[in-house]
Amino acid sequence: MGVRSRCRLYKDLPGLVPASYLPGGDLADALDAAAGWSAKTGVFLSFLTRVRFAPLYVLTVIVIDVILDHAVSAEIRSQIVLANSTNVVNLQHHRIWTLVTSPFVLDERAGVGAMIPLLLLLSVAEVLWGWRRLLVVFFVSNAVTSCLVYGLLLTGVRGGWLGGAITMASDVGTSYGSHAVGGALAVTLPVRARRYLVPLAIVVVVVPLLDGSTFTDIGHLLAVLLGFVAGWQMRRRPLAGRLRRPALLRADQTVACSFDDVTQARAALITALRLPRHRPVCLDDAAVAWSDQADRIHVQETRDMNAIDGTLAGGAWGVVLGTFVGLPMTGLVIGAVVVAVVARRHDAGLSDTTVERTMRALPTGRGVVLLLTDPAGQPALTRALTRTGGTPVPDAARDRVPPDPDQDQDQQS
Structure with a gap:
């Protein structure tokens, strides 16, 4: 000895x-072991039974959109959209529930062309990660992105760089969560194509910023970056x-x-x-x-957890909790430092x-x-x-x- x-x-x-460690690695191994296209198709169909959250969420969004489009007037729909928007006014008045309800409300009628890509994106993520990880990436990234955008807009208004009208702008929809999922997928796909998908995802969100960017475009960039972090964490802690x-x-x-x-x-x-x-x-x-x-x-x-895990988790929770008191950026820093120290010692x-x-x-x-x-x-x-x-x-x-x-x-x- x-x-x-x-x-x-x-x-x-x-x-x-090993590939089996990584998110989706078990699917990649099963496809490699299957002989012939018929066997590979059977393996892929068997993995599709994992899909639960994606169709349920998309169906819920469609149902809510149909109700708002046909059962209420345009004025009431506008009021509902504003009431569930993660804008400066709502978050300043501690309407934190908007961080959860905003991804279920659309500010305009949903088209089939938008819902089908969303369903496919979320379904692929659910097959690779499972519904729990998809749920966390989608909704946590949506909430954290909304709080970061709120902090930037609040700073801009207080500094006189932005007009006061932007505090009442509507900020609802699935885009923050879907951009985060797309960024995480670009990092976690168990194929070599991810080396091209990561720069492509950056280009997709940076190009709109070069030509008349809005705060929503900035939110998309932040969401993709959060998705990269989430995907990196899944690769670091795949088990x-x-x-x-x-x-x-x-x-x-x-x-x-x-x-x-x-x-x-x-x-x-x-x-x-x-x-x-x-x-x-x-x-x-x-x-x-x-x-x-x-x-x-x-x-x-x-x-x-180590210090890196604590920094990321603490920063995410800190920016959300800091929104309660109107100090999201301060909450980000304090949460990251405190949880990093606790994680290192615990x-x-x-x-x-x-x-x-x-x-x-x-x-x-x-x-x-x-x-x-x-x-x-x-x-x-x-x-x-x-x-x-x-x-x-x-x-x-x-x-x-x-x-x-x-x-x-x-x-x-």
Whole structure:
């Protein structure tokens, strides 16, 4: 059993990972494994069963639009649009519900030419990400973009650069959310075309700014940039959306299996994460750890937030909460700093001590899969990891941490 002189824990950003890790990677793997166009068509149709949120949302928008177009007068429709608009007046008067209702209201009659592309865009995103991630990207990006636009307009009005009439302008519709989803898709598509889609998405929103831009065009640019961030986060933490958390956890509910290298460990983790689809297994956290020749321990964890995650999450919530008091930009900065500090200090999910002890009990170069689960799921997960070539690491072995030679030498001196 190898002994390490110095161990440091590095929570890495995922680098080159298997395609199955990435959003939509399971679809790409299934299509590659299918032989012939008929088999590939069957695989694609089976993945279409994931689509739930996209048609429901688009249908809701169409129904609301038909009601506003046929059941009420033009004057009442205009009043409803203004009442649900994320303009300066509404947000200044703390009508925060507009951040949720504005994506369901259109300021003009919806055409089939606009609804079909929206449905296709959201459906592709839902197939690749799942409905939960689509829901978060669409509505959180819409809310954050609306708050940022509100902050910019409020600053412009107070500084005398913009007229007061802009505070009453209507700002509703699906465009902020759809632009964010498009930006996230450009980053997360498991194909090489994303290297062209990202610059294309930037060009699409920058060109309108060069010729008589409006605050809505600025909002589209901000939404696409937020979509890039969301897509980047999904690529950094691709496994976080696959967890099914148990109701109660104890410290002894950790499954650990060692592998010859990190590549085998990553492949085994994918197998373990697919197991809950077929059995009632819950996971609260999952991680891959490995050591390099310099005795540094590297960890890719699915749940624990680092400073980058805290900055992004805190900034998003901060700008929304800051809108309550008319200081969205101040809320952005304070939220980003506070949550980043908390995320850096807080150890969620698998404890760093458990990961380090497990790695120190193994020879250098081994890869380890660690799963935080409930007692009922431990046997099934252990069997699944063992079948992929893993060797279970007993709790007793993890408790016998090898001594630090340097520390012993210091004590003797």
